[in-house]
Structures are given as C-alpha cells and as structure tokens.
Amino acid sequence: MNKSFKLSSEQFKTVFAGLSEHYCIVGPKRFAGLGRFSDTDLIRYAPLTSIDELELAEKSCFSPKDLVFPPDETLFYFNGQQFSEAALPDNLEIIVLLRPCDINGIDRLDRMFMKNADVIDPYYQRRRSRLHFFMIECRESFENCFCVSMNANRSDNYAAALRFGKDGVEAEVASDKFLETFAVNGSVFEFKPEFVSENQIKVELPKVETMPPEIFTDKLWEEYDSRCISCGRCNTSCVTCSCFTTRDLFYGDSRTCGERRRVWDGCHLDGFCDMAGGHTFRKNKGERMRFKTFHKIYDYRKRFGVDMCVGCGRCDDVCPEYISFSNCINKLSARLKEGAE
Ligand code: SF4
Ligand code: SF4
Numbered sequence: 001m002n003k004s005f006k007l008s009s010e011q012f013k014t015v016f017a018g019l020s021e022h023y024c025i026v027g028p029k030r031f032a033g034l035g036r037f038s039d040t041d042l043i044r045y046a047p048l049t050s051i052d053e054l055e056l057a058e059k060s061c062f063s064p065k066d067l068v069f070p071p072d073e074t075l076f077y078f079n080g081q082q083f084s085e086a087a088l089p090d091n092l093e094i095i096v097l098l099r100p101c102d103i104n105g106i107d108r109l110d111r112m113f114m115k116n117a118d119v120i121d122p123y124y125q126r127r128r129s130r131l132h133f134f135m136i137e138c139r140e141s142f143e144n145c146f147c148v149s150m151n152a153n154r155s156d157n158y159a160a161a162l163r164f165g166k167d168g169v170e171a172e173v174a175s176d177k178f179l180e181t182f183a184v185n186g187s188v189f190e191f192k193p194e195f196v197s198e199n200q201i202k203v204e205l206p207k208v209e210t211m212p213p214e215i216f217t218d219k220l221w222e223e224y225d226s227r228c229i230s231c232g233r234c235n236t237s238c239v240t241c242s243c244f245t246t247r248d249l250f251y252g253d254s255r256t257c258g259e260r261r262r263v264w265d266g267c268h269l270d271g272f273c274d275m276a277g278g279h280t281f282r283k284n285k286g287e288r289m290r291f292k293t294f295h296k297i298y299d300y301r302k303r304f305g306v307d308m309c310v311g312c313g314r315c316d317d318v319c320p321e322y323i324s325f326s327n328c329i330n331k332l333s334a335r336l337k338e339g340a341e
Contacts, residue, residue, distance in 0.1 A: 002173060003179060003182075003183070004173070005183065005187060007185055015181050018185075024090075024092045025047065025094075026045055026064070027048050027136075028043050028054065031044070043058055045066070045067065056136065056164055059142040061237060063238065064105075067096060067127060068109060072261060073261060075260050076259065078258060078260065086259070088127070093131075093132065094131050095159075096133060096134065098133060100138055100154055102239055102312065103133055103157050105239030105310045112242045113128075132175065133157060133159055134158065134160045135158035135160070136162060137161060138195065143317070144314075144326070145201065145313045146202060146203050147196065148311070150205075151307070152310035154195045156174075160182070161174070163191065163193060199311070204329070207336075208298075221284075221290045222286050223286065224285050224289040228288070228289060229285075230269055231268070231320060232269040233320065234315035234323075235292075236266065237317070239314070240308045240309060241267075244264055245262075247260070247263055267282075267291050268288045268289075289328065
C-alpha cells in the first residue's frame with residue numbers, strides 16, 4: 001500500500017543525497033545562456049547533483065525520451081565474421097523526476113517499442129528497465145499545454161509522487177524500494193498528488209472511426225506547404241516521436257568492420273521518405289503535417305487504444321514558424337464536421 005510523508009527541505013536533501021549514492025537522479029535542469037535565442041536558457045533533462053538544480057518554474061525544452069531512446073545510439077559492432085552488441089556505458093539505475101504528461105509519453109513509447117505486435121526492442125527495453133519515475137506533481141499548466149484534452153494529465157505510474165513546496169516536500173511512495181529512505185527521514189502525513197484539470201489550450205479530437213479519404217487531400221494541409229520549413233524541431237522535442245533511421249558506420253577504409261547506429265529521424269525532415277529507386281513520398285510539407293497529425297491522434301489510437309500525443313505542447317513551444325499543433329487538430333476536427341472538400 002502507498003505511504004505518504006512530509007519532509008522539510010533539509011530532510012529531502014538527505015533523501016536525495018542517500019539516493020544519489022545508488023542511483024543516477026535525472027530531472028529538468030537549467031543551462032544558462034544555452035537557449036535557442038540569445039540570452040535565453042536551455043532546460044533539458046540531465047543528471048542532478050543537488051535537488052536545488054531541479055527546474056520547476058519552466059517547462060523543459062526537450063522531453064526525457066533520450067533516456068530510453070537516445071538521438072544517436074550504437075546498437076552493435078561488426079567485423080565481417082561476427083557482431084557484438086554495444087554495452088551500456090554503465091549499469092546505473094536512474095530515478096527520473098518528470099511530470100505526468102511525460103510519464104504518459106514514455107508509456108506511448110513503451111507501446112511502440114515493447115508492446116507492438118509482441119515484438120520487444122531489446123535496446124529500448126534495457127534502458128527502460130533502469131528507470132524509476134518520481135512524478136513531479138503538476139497542478140497548473142505551462143504555455144501551450146493541452147494534456148487535459150489528451151487525457152494525459154494524470155498518472156499513477158510512479159515509484160513516488162512529489163509535491164515541492166516552499167518549506168519542503170510532500171511525498172507519496174508507491175514502491176517498497178524507496179519506502180525506507182522516506183520513512184527514516186520524513187514524518188507520516190496524508191498526501192495524494194493532484195493533477196491539472198483545465199488547460200488554457202483545449203483541443204477537440206476528431207470523432208471519427210474512419211477518416212474520410214477526402215480529408216487526405218483537403219486544402220487544410222496546404223497552409224503548411226509554405227509555412228513549415230522542415231526543420232524537425234517539433235519531432236525532436238516531442239516525447240512520443242519515435243522514428244529513427246539506421247546507419248552503418250565503417251571504420252577507416254574497412255569494408256567489413258564498423259558499427260550500426262540508430263539515429264533519430266522525423267517525418268517533417270527532408271529525406272525521411274526517400275526510398276530505393278529514388279522514390280520520395282510526401283514531398284510537400286503539408287503532406288508531412290497531415291501524416292504526423294494522423295499518426296498522433298488517429299492511427300496510433302486505432303492500434304493501441306490511446307492517442308499518441310500527450311499534449312505537452314513542446315512542438316508548439318519550439319516551432320520557428322509559430323505552427324501550432326493544437327490549432328491543427330482543432331482545424332482538422334472543424335473540417336471533418338463541416339465535411340471535407
Ligand atoms: S505532438 Fe506536440 S503536444 Fe503532442 S506529445 Fe508531441 S510535442 Fe507534445
Ligand atoms: S517545428 Fe514547425 S517549421 Fe519545423 S518542421 Fe515542425 S512544424 Fe515545420
């Protein structure tokens with residue numbers, strides 16, 4: 001049964017220090033001056049050496065997906081005779097501090113990589129099995145969030161849930177693994193995490209069992225032909241975008257020795273749809289936006305029963321062309337209601 005505790009800031013620092021001896025603790029961290037515009041900061045998931053480094057005031061620009069699905073990962077080495085899998089750099093288990101939308105985002109990745117027609121991706125699984133979620137309670141939205149519309153604002157998939165206050169931390173501990181450290185350092189207390197119940201941004205999901213074929217060529221998508229510049233920022237910042245390509249890297253002049261890497265790719269990027277024989281699909285940016293939209297809120301649901309998009313709003317945060325994905329979903333729903341041309 002879950003148990004709850006209250007800890008002063010000092011007591012929680014003791015918990016953090018104790019856990020740091022056995023786990024790598026990762027959470028959103030601020031990197032001053034490294035943002036994409038001058039004089040802005042970058043906030044991304046990184047190992048924390050102290051709980052004071054945890055960024056709570058702003059949304060992270062990147063999601064925690066690189067913990068399970070790194071942007072560039074060597075899968076195995078080969079030499080013409082045999083291959084050997086690349087070992088992970090360490091065996092450390094990881095405590096990751098993250099919000100409910102990102103827990104749900106990793107659930108969407110789990111379905112893609114581990115529950116997809118019963119095929120398990122071992123490279124994903126070995127990273128995923130090291131993670132323990134410490135959920136950061138999230139009672140207020142950031143800009144562009146629409147997690148409530150996507151039913152991704154709540155989660156009970158955590159080892160511990162934490163409410164950070166001015167004077168300390170309230171915690172609900174769900175995993176026996178972490179019970180003792182909270183029990184020894186804190187005092188028993190009634191606490192259950194709360195969840196944001198309304199976002200400023202709301203989306204209406206299309207209520208169709210089957211997409212009418214006309215919507216594939218609807219003029220709705222034409223807007224993105226000129227606006228989108230195929231930078232792929234929306235893909236790289238998205239917690240659920242999981243497309244990749246594989247690259248064989250040969251060492252020196254060798255034609256037999258090298259390594260195979262898995263590298264992030266994205267449906268908005270040029271080259272994503274290039275095929276043997278020089279064929280290319282979805283040349284227009286609008287077609288790419290259509291593909292992404294259907295994948296996030298239609299195709300994935302048909303396969304897994306939930307939407308892929310969790311409404312974190314990062315794609316809207318980072319798009320240099322101010323393209324809003326939440327607006328796109330609403331436009332699609334409106335077009336379906338009025339009947340696509
Ligand atoms: S599509 Fe946008 S809002 Fe949805 S999960 Fe990806 S980044 Fe977040
Ligand atoms: S971030 Fe915006 S401009 Fe860049 S690929 Fe995505 S939709 Fe297009």
